[in-house]
Amino acid sequence: xxxxxxxxxxxxxxxxxxxxxxxxxxxxxxxxxxxxxxxxxxxxxxxxxxxxxxxxxxxxxxxxxxxxxxxxxxxxxxxxxxxxxxxxxxxxxxxxxxxxxxxxxxxxxxxxxxxxxxxxxxxxxxxxxxxxxxxxxxxxxxxxxxxxxxxxxxxxxxxxxxxxxxxxxxxxxxxxxxxxxxxxxxxxxxxxxxxxxxxxxxxxxxxxxxxxxxxxxxxxxxxxxxxxxxxxxxxxxxxxxxxxxxxxxxxxxxxxxxxxxxxxxxxxxxxxxxxxxxxxxxxxxxxxxxxxxxxxxxxxxxxxxxxxxxxxxxxxxxxxxxxxxxxxxxxxxxxxxxxxxxxxxxxxxxxxxxxxxxxxxxxxxxxxxxxxxxxxxxxxxxxxxxxxxxxxxxxxxxxxx
Amino acid sequence: xxxxxxxxxxxxxxxxxxxxxxxxxxxxxxxxxxxxxxxxxxxxxxxxxxxxxxxxxxxxxxxxxxxxxxxxxxxxxxxxxxxxxxxxxxxxxxxxxxxxxxxxxxxxxxxxxxxxxxxxxxxxxxxxxxxxxxxxxxxxxxxxxxxxxxxxxxxxxxxxxxxxxxxxxxxxxxxxxxxxxxxxxxxxxxxxxxxxxxxxxxxxx
Numbered sequence: 114x115x116x117x118x119x120x121x122x123x124x125x126x127x128x129x130x131x132x133x134x135x136x137x138x139x140x141x142x143x144x145x146x147x148x149x150x151x152x153x154x155x156x157x158x159x160x161x162x163x164x165x166x167x168x169x170x171x172x173x174x175x176x177x178x179x180x181x182x183x184x185x186x187x188x189x190x191x192x193x194x195x196x197x198x199x200x201x202x203x204x205x206x207x208x209x210x211x212x213x214x215x216x217x218x219x220x221x222x223x224x225x226x227x228x229x230x231x232x233x234x235x236x237x238x239x240x241x242x243x244x245x246x247x248x249x250x251x252x253x254x255x256x257x258x259x260x261x262x263x264x265x266x267x268x269x270x271x272x273x274x275x276x277x278x279x280x281x282x283x284x285x286x287x288x289x290x291x292x293x294x295x296x297x298x299x300x301x302x303x304x305x306x307x308x309x310x311x312x313x314x315x316x317x318x319x320x321x322x323x324x325x326x327x328x329x330x331x332x333x334x335x336x337x338x339x340x341x342x343x344x345x346x347x348x349x350x351x352x353x354x355x356x357x358x359x360x361x362x363x364x365x366x367x368x369x370x371x372x373x374x375x376x377x378x379x380x381x382x383x384x385x386x387x388x389x390x391x392x393x394x395x396x397x398x399x400x401x402x403x404x405x406x407x408x409x410x411x412x413x414x415x416x417x418x419x420x421x422x423x424x425x426x427x428x429x430x431x432x433x434x435x436x437x438x439x440x441x442x443x444x445x446x447x448x449x450x451x452x453x454x455x456x457x458x459x460x461x462x463x464x465x466x467x468x469x470x471x472x473x474x475x476x477x478x479x480x481x482x483x484x485x486x487x488x489x490x491x492x493x494x495x496x497x498x499x500x501x502x503x504x505x506x507x508x509x510x511x512x513x514x
Numbered sequence: 515x516x517x518x519x520x521x522x523x524x525x526x527x528x529x530x531x532x533x534x535x536x537x538x539x540x541x542x543x544x545x546x547x548x549x550x551x552x553x554x555x556x557x558x559x560x561x562x563x564x565x566x567x568x569x570x571x572x573x574x575x576x577x578x579x580x581x582x583x584x585x586x587x588x589x590x591x592x593x594x595x596x597x598x599x600x601x602x603x604x605x606x607x608x609x610x611x612x613x614x615x616x617x618x619x620x621x622x623x624x625x626x627x628x629x630x631x632x633x634x635x636x637x638x639x640x641x642x643x644x645x646x647x648x649x650x651x652x653x654x655x656x657x658x659x660x661x662x663x664x665x666x667x668x669x670x671x672x673x674x675x676x677x678x679x680x681x682x683x684x685x686x687x688x689x690x691x692x693x694x695x696x697x698x699x700x701x702x703x704x705x706x707x708x709x710x711x712x713x714x715x716x717x718x719x
Contacts, residue, residue: 195547195550197547200547200548234580234581236574236577237540238540238544275577277573420606423645431646433648434647434649435681440648454706
C-alpha cells in the first residue's frame with residue numbers, strides 16, 4: 114500500500130466511510146502515514162469525518178488499526194497545534210469502540226482524548242470523560258496496550274489536579290505506579306513525582322508505596338526522585354519560607370518535569386495546613402494570635418484565609434469581629450436530613466454495583482485455566498508435605514556448588 | 515441531539531436559563547472546534563465566561579480565559595471586563611468583584627447574564643457571612659455585598675440579621691433545618707423501605 118500512495122487518494126474518494134468502514138480504515142491509515150505536510154488539514158478532516166460515520170461492527174474487526182488511526186490523528190493535531198479539534202471526535206471514537214464491549218471498558222482512545230484535553234486546557238470536559246467508571250480491559254476487543262493504560266492514569270491524574278480533585282488524582286497516579294512492570298518507565302516516574310506533590314498538598318506527607326508495587330519500580334523511584342523526597346522532608350517543618358527557598362533553588366528541575374506550578378501549590382498549602390492544626394488544639398483564638406502563629410502579615414489576612422477555608426468546606430468556625438476572635442467548631446451536619454440520606458443511598462448503590470462486578474471477576478478467575486493449574490500444583494506440594502523438603506534440598510546443593 | 519448554535523446560547527439567556535449557559539457554550543466550543551470552524555465571537559466567549567462564574571466554576575473560567583485566542587481577547591473590551599470580574603472572584607476580593615460588575619457598560623446581549631452573576635454572588639456572600647461570623651460590623655459586611663454601610667444595614671435586617679443596640683454589630687439569623695412537605699416525606703419513606711429491602715437481600719446473597 115505504501116508504494117501506491119498517489120492512488121490512495123482517489124481510492125478513498127470512491128469508498129463510503131459508513132458502508133466500507135473496514136477498507137476505508139486501512140487505506141486512510143496508510144494515507145495518513147505518508148501524506149505530505151501541506152495536505153494535513155485535509156487528512157485531519159477526512160479522519161474526523163470517518164470517525165463520525167464509521168460502522169462500529171466493522172471497526173471491531175481491526176481494533177489495533179483503529180487505535181493506530183486515532184494516534185495518527187492526535188499526532189497530526191499536536192503538530193498543527195489544533196488540540197481542541199480532536200476532543201469531540203476522539204470522544205466519538207471511544208463510544209464506537211465501547212459499543213462492541215461495554216461502557217466500562219478502557220480504550221486506547223481514552224489516553225489520546227485526555228492528552229488533547231490537557232493540551233487544549235479543556236479540563237472540565239476531561240473531567241467528564243473521567244467520570245465514567247472503568248472496570249474492564251480487553252486488549253483483543255479494544256486494541257489496548259500497557260502504555261495506553263499508563264497514559265490514561267497519568268493524564269487522568271493530571272486533569273484531576275487541574276480540577277483540584279486531589280484524592281482522585283492520587284488514586285489514578287497510584288494505579289500507574291503499581292502497575293505490573295518489568296522495568297521502570299518514564300510514565301511511572303512522572304506519575305510518582307506528581308503523586309508526591311499532591312500527597313503533600315492533601316496529606317502533608319508522602320504515603321508509602323503499597324506492598325504490591327513492583328520491586329523494580331520501588332527501587333528505581335528512590336533513585337530518580339531525590340528532589341521530591343527532600344521537599345517532603347522540608348514540608349514536615351511547616352516553614353513556608355524555607356519551602357519557598359527550596360522550590361526556587363530547584364526551579365529548573367521542577368520546570369523540566371512540568372511540575373513548577375504544582376510545587377508552588379505545595380508552598381501555598383502551608384498556611385492552610387497550619388491553621389487546620391490549630392483547630393485541633395484551640396477552641397477559640399484571637400485573630401492576631403492566629404496570624405502570628407501561622408506567619409501571616411495581619412489579622413485581616415488571617416480573616417481572609419479563614420473565610421476561604423470556610424467557603425471551601427475545609428473547616429467550620431465563627432469569627433466574632435467585635436472581639437477579634439475566632440471560635441472553631443465541629444461539622445454541624447447531623448446526617449439526619451433527606452439530602453444526606455440520598456447521598457448515603459448513592460454510595461450504597463455504587464458499592465452494590467461494584468460488589469456484583471467483583472463477584473463476576475472472582476468467578477472468571479476461579480475458572481481460569483492458568484490459575485487452576487498453579488493452585489493444583491501448590492496444593493500437591495502442600496499435601497505431600499515431607500516431599501517438599503526433599504525437593505528443595507537438591508536445589509540448595511546445586512546453588513552452593 | 516440537535517446541534518448547538520450561537521443562537522441557542524442567546525435563546526437560553528433570553529429564557530433566563532442561566533445555570534445552563536456554561537454547559538451549552540462548552541458543547542458549542544467542542545463542536546465548533548471539531549468542524550474546524552474559525553474561533554467563536556467574543557460575545558459568546560463573554561457569555562461562556564459569565565456562565566462559569568455564575569456556577570462558581572472558577573477553575574474552568576481560568577482555563578477558558580487561557581484557551582481563548584489572543585486575537586479575540588485583545589480586541590474586545592467587554593470580554594476583558596468579564597475577565598476582570600473573574601480575576602476578582604479568583605482572588606476572593608468581594609469589593610473588587612462588585613466594582614468590576616458595575617464598572618462596565620454591558621451590551622444588551624450580555625447584561626442579563628451579568629445581573630444573574632451579581633445576584634448569585636451576593637447570595638453566596640450572604641450565606642458565607644452567616645456561616646463565618648457571629649458578629650460583624652455593618653461597614654465590614656458592606657464590603658462583601660458591594661453596598662454602602664447605610665444600604666447594608668436595612669438589606670441584612672430584611673434577611674433576618676439582628677443589630678445589637680449597644681455595639682452596633684450585626685448577628686446572622688439562626689438557621690432552622692429545612693424538611694420537605696409531609697406528603698413528599700411519606701412517598702420517600704415508602705421508596706426507602708423498598709430500597710432497604712433490596713440492600714438486605716443483596717447483603718444476604
